[in-house]
Amino acid sequence: MIFYATALSSYSAKVRIALCAKGVVFEERLPPGGYRSAQYQAIVPMGKLPAIQEGDWVLSESEAINEYLEERYPEPPLLPQGAQERAQVRFLCRFHDLYLEPPVRALFAQVDPTKRDPERVSLLRQDIARRLGQLAQWARPHPYLLTPSLSLADCGPLVTLPLAGAVLSACGQALALPDVLQRWLEAASQHPAVAQALLPWHQATQAWLYPKETR
Numbered sequence: 001m002i003f004y005a006t007a008l009s010s011y012s013a014k015v016r017i018a019l020c021a022k023g024v025v026f027e028e029r030l031p032p033g034g035y036r037s038a039q040y041q042a043i044v045p046m047g048k049l050p051a052i053q054e055g056d057w058v059l060s061e062s063e064a065i066n067e068y069l070e071e072r073y074p075e076p077p078l079l080p081q082g083a084q085e086r087a088q089v090r091f092l093c094r095f096h097d098l099y100l101e102p103p104v105r106a107l108f109a110q111v112d113p114t115k116r117d118p119e120r121v122s123l124l125r126q127d128i129a130r131r132l133g134q135l136a137q138w139a140r141p142h143p144y145l146l147t148p149s150l151s152l153a154d155c156g157p158l159v160t161l162p163l164a165g166a167v168l169s170a171c172g173q174a175l176a177l178p179d180v181l182q183r184w185l186e187a188a189s190q191h192p193a194v195a196q197a198l199l200p201w202h203q204a205t206q207a208w209l210y211p212k213e214t215r
């Protein structure tokens with residue numbers, strides 16, 4: 001399987017967690033010509049990262065990819081057994097993609113201090129804090145967000161929560177995670193596949209946010 005990704009791409013990191021957790025053999029490739037290139041869009045019409053390719057067959061959109069991986073490589077399962085439990089995991093996946101991650105992504109434009117609007121950063125921080133409060137109400141860490149073993153619901157937040165803290169910190173503002181999420185993050189980050197999958201992303205994120213210190 002070819003996995004189109006970059007080290008800095010947070011949605012790629014979300015899928016890399018599922019790939020590593022399932023022990024899938026994959027070849028990680030940069031998008032040829034860059035993700036905005038005609039060359040990459042000839043392969044992946046969305047022009048987004050991540051994407052996977054098996055022969056002529058291509059799939060993009062992180063959640064569609066993770067669901068495919070779950071069907072194609074059922075062991076270890078990343079969805080629980082019961083219909084309601086599975087629906088709850090899928091709900092958190094959508095909550096992450098549609099409501100929690102977008103205000104974090106909106107902060108990216110604020111990282112450059114010469115273009116930063118501190119009021120905009122404050123508003124985005126409030127929005128993120130509100131979403132984290134919602135996530136904290138649904139979270140039932142034992143030790144993963146909703147399940148005793150890693151599930152699809154953990155994959156996005158395992159990237160986006162540290163990213164929110166790191167980007168806000170680079171923008172001069174602090175983010176306190178609700179205790180329940182802090183405990184979950186510390187425990188879930190210990191999972192060997194999570195640590196393996198996130199290493200390139202951590203390094204690339206630090207290099208992006210703190211270029212002088214890391215070069």
Ligand SMILES: N[C@@H](CCC(=O)N[C@@H](CS)C(=O)NCC(=O)O)C(=O)O
Nearest residue numbers: 009010011012048049050061062063
């Ligand atoms: N909904 C998409 C979002 C993917 C996404 O926004 N990826 C970023 C990199 S993390 C990207 O490709 N950005 C390039 C662009 O938007 O042109 C998914 O879940 O895969």
